Structures are given as C-alpha cells and as structure tokens.
Amino acid sequence: MKNLTAEERAAIAEIEVTSNILRLTTRLTRMRFAAISKMTDTHWVACAVHDELQFGVNVGDELLIEATLCNQLRLARKPIVIEHASLDPVFSEHPLPKHHGFESYISLPIVFADGTVFGTLCALDTLPRKLENPETMELLSIFTRLIGTTLDLQRKTV
Template sequence: MKEELSKRVEEIQAISAVPKILETVAAMTGLRFVCIAHVTDDSWTACAVLDCAHHTPRIDGFQSYFSIPIFRADGAYFGTLCGLDPEPARLTDSVTVSTMHLFADLVSKQLDADNKLVEARADLSSERETAELREQFIAVLGHDLRTPLGSILLGTDLLALEHPDPESRPIVERIRSSATRMAALVDDVLDFTRGRMGAGIPMRLRDADVEGTLEQVVDEMRGLYPQRPIEATIAPGLWLRCDPERVAQLLSNLLKNALVHGSDDAPVRVAASMVKGELVLSVANAGAELPQGVIDGLFKPYWRAASRSGDEGLGLGLYIVEQIARAHGGTIEVSSKGGATVFLFRLVTSLPEHVHQAP
C-alpha cells in the first residue's frame, strides 16, 4: 500500500507543470492552500501542495473549498485538484470553474502521457534485449551450425573419393543430401531473421552476366529432382547490376516451389531474357488453378500448401524470394490460370543497352 501511494506521489511530482498550476490556482482563487491529492476509498494523500500560509489550515471553520476530480485516460479515478481556506472566497464564477476543470484535465493528460513514456522506455529496453538475443541467434546459426554442417559435407566428399563402394554410395549421398538441405534451412532462417530485424537481406551488388548463374541453378535442380523434367530457355548475355548469388537463390526457391507443388505429369518451364532494358525471369508449372486467397498468402513467411505433407522446408522460400526482389528494386508477381501457375520476376538494369547483348 505504501509503495502504491509513493508511486502516485512520484507520478504527480514528475509533472513539471504542477507547481505553476498550483501557483496559478492560488492566484486566481485567493486560496492559501491548494494541492493535488490521490484519493482512494480509505486514503487521501497530498501529492503536490502549495501552502501560502506555510501551514495547513485547520479543518474546522473552512469557509472556502473546491475539489475538481482528476481521471486517468481509461476513466479510472485518480484524485482531485483541490483548495481550501478559512476565509471566504469567490469560487463559483464560470471563468474560475472552467479554468479549474482545464487544469484538472491537463494533469490527467500529463499522467497518461508520462505512463506511456514509461511503457515506451520499458518496451525499448525489452526490444534492445530482444535484438541482442537475435544477434546471438544469428551468430549460432551462422557459425555454430554451419561449421559442423561443413564438416559433414566435407566428410561425404572424402568418403565418396576414398571408399567408392557401390553399396555404401546411396548412404553417403543421402547424408550429403540431408546436410545440404539442413544448410539451406539455416540460410533461410538467417535471411528471414535479418529481414525481420529491419536490416533486410544483405546484398553484394555488382555488374554481372547472370546467364551462367541461372543455367547452373537449373542443372543443380535437375540433379536434385532427376525424375522431373525442367525446360529452360535462358537468353545469352544477360548483363545487369545485381547480386548474382541472390538471383540464383531466387531462381532456386522458385524452381523448388514449382517442382514440389506443380503437377508431376508436366515439365517446369524456366525462361529468362532482357526486354527493353529489363530482366524478365519466369518459372511456370502445370497444376490446378490457385484460389486468390492462396495467392495472397504465398509470400508470407511460414506459408505452406495444405495439400502437401510438410517435408518441403520451413515455408520461407517464397518469402525470401520477395525479399530478394525488393532488395534489388525489382518486382515478383504470380498468376494462376489455364492450368498453369507462373511466377514472374522483373528487374530494371542500369547498364547501357549495348552491354545486354551477348559478345
């Protein structure tokens, strides 16, 4: 109880305008004792006092008294702005009454503002702690998990070279595939965490010919999904300013999405070309038309198709695709009609037009 009262006193005393309000009230009314009090059902505590006679007037014989209620922003009763004096004073004229209510309202609003400031500072402190935890999380993912994964991948390479046993080969390849998938999941979580922290996905922009980069991605996905045909039409000499590794990641995520969610009976088609100074990269797969509600959720983090069992990852692939597109200043669009779903990435290049052509 004492701690609660002390807190209320501190709230009022923290308002820098309170002394001036009390002085003004005393000057307007002629009362020699004015204060702001916190009031409960069983207590009355003066939080800030102006006693012009240097002592509190005796309770008996008061001839002048006013009390204006002070409410918090949520409607809770805090207390009163009040004054008293043993001598008579004119307190009922409209200007005085309106002014007293104005001062009470000012104190109420300041209490609310100060509470919000305290909450904001607490939130800021909590956010700083959260940011530190995020940094530690990224450090763990970036080093403590990647390092053993790298060792596993190196070990599978050595086993394949030194022990080319046909019977153990499938086991080694399974280990390599699992470690590669784990590394990709780590990269996805890292990108997601950085994006949510506000820093965005890190980029290393440079002038590059991405033709070979895109073809390499297609070849890698053909190796991972040998049973699925991938038809690629990639124009030569696709020079543009970009982060080629991130463009490769974008295409890889789009291709994996198409292979996992598209029809098994039709090829996935990739096309990349330069059209009027703009890179146009599309990935299309056959399959049932997607409802608009599903399309609206495709680029949200952790999105997964309800029709799939759940071994396709964390559901961050398309979210990262959109983040990469935005980081480049490009756009990513999706359409689903006529038995085909098409993802379209567009990126305007700042390189001169003649550089876009193959040498």
C-alpha cells in the first residue's frame, strides 16, 4: 500500500459510515460492487471495498491508473456514468468494460476543498443498471463530499 499513507488509512477507517456509504451506494445503484479509491499520477488504490459481486478487488489493492476508467475522471473531474457498456456509444468499444466484464459503472470524484482530487467513489456490476437520475447523482455527490471533507480535515491536522 505504498500509495496510501497510514494517516489516510486511519482517516478512512475513522469514517464510521464508510462501510454504510458503500452499502448504501450498492443499494442505491443496484450494483454489487462499490469502492472508495485514492488516485495518484500512476496508481489507483482501493481504500474501502464492498464486494457482493466477488469482483476480486480488496482494500490496499493497486492498479495502474491507465488500467482504470477513473483516470479519465481524474483528468476531467466529472462523473462517469455507464448504464449498459456493450450498448453505450462511447464505451461499447472501450477495452476496460470488456476486459473486466462489467456492464454498468459509475464513478464520482472525491475532491478536497483546494480542488485536489483525492480519488473516487465508484460502483460497478456485470448487469446493466439504470443510473441516470438526479436523485442518485445527488446522493452519491453528498457521499463524496462527506468523504472528501473528512479526509481533508484529517489531512490538515497532521
């Protein structure tokens, strides 16, 4: 876990609601995998995971940032929403959904007050899911602000 500091791990663990946020994310989206990640220039690191899908990503697992859709989010700072990857005009030919076998995916940035992107709140499933609705996006945005504010406060007190 070279890209995740002890302080960041502790702060995420201190967010008592982290596991509830991930569980609520899966219930809200009807997807079976959700994670909070940290992103660096080179890596995506799993900070917290709720995996009913048996997707195989565990806390501390790292992926090269180029091997994730989150890399696009880090650069654009806008959510990525895919309801049905194999039918999506942008993602039907994208190698990542095919390689990892998912149809639905959503990812929102976790941003500090100074604009720095810490990571993402993301969810995915092998089945298509209806995601494009204002209530879902609003609740997931609230979750990311809660996580970002908590991590930002912890970062400023170290």
